[in-house]
Amino acid sequence: MTKLFKMSSGNARKLVSKLVFKNGLIPAVAKNNSGKVLMVGFMNRKSLLKTLTTGYMHYYSRSRRRIWMKGEESGFKQRVLEVRVNCENNSLLFTVEQEGLGACHMGYETCFYRKASIRGVFKKVEEKKFNPKRVYGPSRLKTSKKLLKE
Amino acid sequence: MTKLFKMSSGNARKLVSKLVFKNGLIPAVAKNNSGKVLMVGFMNRKSLLKTLTTGYMHYYSRSRRRIWMKGEESGFKQRVLEVRVNCENNSLLFTVEQEGLGACHMGYETCFYRKASIRGVFKKVEEKKFNPKRVYGPSRLKTSKKLLKE
Numbered sequence: 001m002t003k004l005f006k007m008s009s010g011n012a013r014k015l016v017s018k019l020v021f022k023n024g025l026i027p028a029v030a031k032n033n034s035g036k037v038l039m040v041g042f043m044n045r046k047s048l049l050k051t052l053t054t055g056y057m058h059y060y061s062r063s064r065r066r067i068w069m070k071g072e073e074s075g076f077k078q079r080v081l082e083v084r085v086n087c088e089n090n091s092l093l094f095t096v097e098q099e100g101l102g103a104c105h106m107g108y109e110t111c112f113y114r115k116a117s118i119r120g121v122f123k124k125v126e127e128k129k130f131n132p133k134r135v136y137g138p139s140r141l142k143t144s145k146k147l148l149k150e
Numbered sequence: 151m152t153k154l155f156k157m158s159s160g161n162a163r164k165l166v167s168k169l170v171f172k173n174g175l176i177p178a179v180a181k182n183n184s185g186k187v188l189m190v191g192f193m194n195r196k197s198l199l200k201t202l203t204t205g206y207m208h209y210y211s212r213s214r215r216r217i218w219m220k221g222e223e224s225g226f227k228q229r230v231l232e233v234r235v236n237c238e239n240n241s242l243l244f245t246v247e248q249e250g251l252g253a254c255h256m257g258y259e260t261c262f263y264r265k266a267s268i269r270g271v272f273k274k275v276e277e278k279k280f281n282p283k284r285v286y287g288p289s290r291l292k293t294s295k296k297l298l299k300e
Contacts, residue, residue, distance in 0.1 A: 039236065116234070119161055
């Protein structure tokens, strides 16, 4: 395992004070060391501070309106290796080490497991890595299916 | 140059109808074929339809409140190669071919040219690829500096 990137809460607050939040949120992209984008989430100041001080990704869920640590249910945490900021200080790019079998609660390594075809439909292009029912239990998946329109 | 990924407006509408927009917007990550994340922006339905039907990235600027085609000022357009969607249909990942010298209006290949140190400051870690004043003129850069807090 690679060393966690984390900092003191004073330094974390210093960093956060430089960022531009919109409605209290900033987009956060998590990619792994191979350049695979695993997921896109949002962070509020508090979840970003938690991320920076613990070295584990903490997002803010807009639907559940609460901070959650990635992996809190599944155990599949995301270890922070590097944090980058964009030119306008309003989005963040994290390089993470994904623990466990994958980032996606549907059982894939990446949440971006579907690709658009020119016919206007999305098709699975990634292999399933684990059985999400075993990892998350059936209730969480039910909620997710409601969120999906297809 | 690789073939543009684009579709008919009927198929684009079909695709867009499956997506979940929050306040009319969906986050869009643009990465290149080498796995380098170039930028993160937002799209509204109209800019996404333009992207899908033309094969060139069109974002929605939240500060300027208008659709803009990436490269409209610089000529450094982004050709769409692939479109992926996440598990919850609420974020998009584009693989693009960056035309010209880079994606960032500050003169870098990627907008994520600064990395956080554990001291809580951001440090440039990418090489400058072009002189942004020559490409964009001085006015645009002035506006951007106002947006930055540091």
